[in-house]
Amino acid sequence: MPSTSPKRRQGGAALIVGLIMLVLITLAVTAGFTLSNTNLKSVGNMQNRNEAVAAANRAIEEVASSLLLPGVDGSPSLARPLATQSRVDINNDGTIDYTVDIAAPTCVRATKSTDTGGGGTAGPGGIGGNSSTSGSGLNALPDQYNTVWDISTSVTDAASGTVTAVRQGVRALLTKEQFEALCS
Template identity: 70%
Template sequence: MNRTPRTARRQRGMALIIGMIMLVLITLAVTTAFNVSSSNLKSVGNLQTRNEAVAAANRAIEEVASSLLVPNSDGSPSMTPPQQTVSLVDINNDGITDYTVVVAPPVCVRATKAIDTAGGTVIGPSGITGGASSTGSGLSTLPDQYNSVWDISTTVTDATTGAATAVRQGVRALLNKAQFEALCP
C-alpha cells in the first residue's frame, strides 16, 4: 500500500489556506483601486463643473460691465443706478440652459479724481500721481472725471445639480462729476 506521510497531507492543506488569503488580498487591492479611480473621476468632474460655472459667471460679468452706465439715447450720461440681472447660459450650445447666473446690482466701491481741469496734480488709481496740465491740448474745458471701481457679485446655479458658485470681480468705469455724486456716495 502506498501511503503518504502525515506532513505531506498537512502541507497540501496549508497551500489551500495561503491561496485563499492571496485571493482575498488581491480582491481588496482591486476594490481599493476601483474606489480611488472612482473618487478621482468625481473630483475631475466637479472641477470641470466649477470651471464651467466660473466661465458662465465671467460671461455674465462681461455683459454687465459693457452695459454699466451706458449713455442715454440722446448721448447724455446715464444717471440710472445699475440693476440686478439674470443671465441664462448654455455653455455647450445644445439649446438647454446649463447655468443660471444672478448678478447682484453692481456697487461703487471707490472713486478717485482722474482729471483736474485746474492744472494741478492728479492722484489716479493705485496712487499714481502726475500733472494734469492741458495746456495747448484744447482739453481745458473738459469736466472733472472720476475713475470708479465697481464690485460685481454673481451667484451661478447649475441647472442639473442645483450646486451654486459665487464669483466676484471688480470693474473700472469712468464717471463724470454728476454720476460720481449720484452713484458713488
C-alpha cells in the same frame, strides 16, 4: 505502518495561503476602483465649478459692458444699475446650462482722476495736461472719477441645482454728474 508524507501536510497550508492571497488581491482591486471613482468625481466637480465660474464671468462681462451706457441723446447715464439674471448656454447646444443671478452692482470706491484747475492735470490714461499737451484741450476736460464696482453673482447649475458664488470688481470712469448720482 502508515507513514505521513510531508506533501499531505503542505496541501492544506497551500490552499489557505492561496485563499488569503486571493482575498488580499480582491481588496487591493476594490480599493483601487474606489479611489479611481473618487478621483473621477473630484475632477467632475472641478469641471462643473470651472464652468460655473466661466458662466459667471460671461454674465459679469455683459453687466460691465452695459454698466453705464449713455442715454439715447448721448448724455451720460445717471440711472443706477439694477439686479439682473442671465441664462448661459456654456456649450452652445441650445439648452440653458446655468442661471446667473447678478446683484445690483455697487460703487465701492472712487478717486478723482482729473482736475480742471489747470497746471499738472492728468487726463484719461494718465495723459498730462502740462506744456507738452498745450492745444490738445486736456486742460478743459471735465472732472472724472475712477470708480470700482463690486459685482456679485450666484450661479445655479440647471442639471444638478448646485450654486456657486462669484464676485468681481470692475473699474469704470465716471463723470462728475455720474459720480454724484451713483457713488455718493
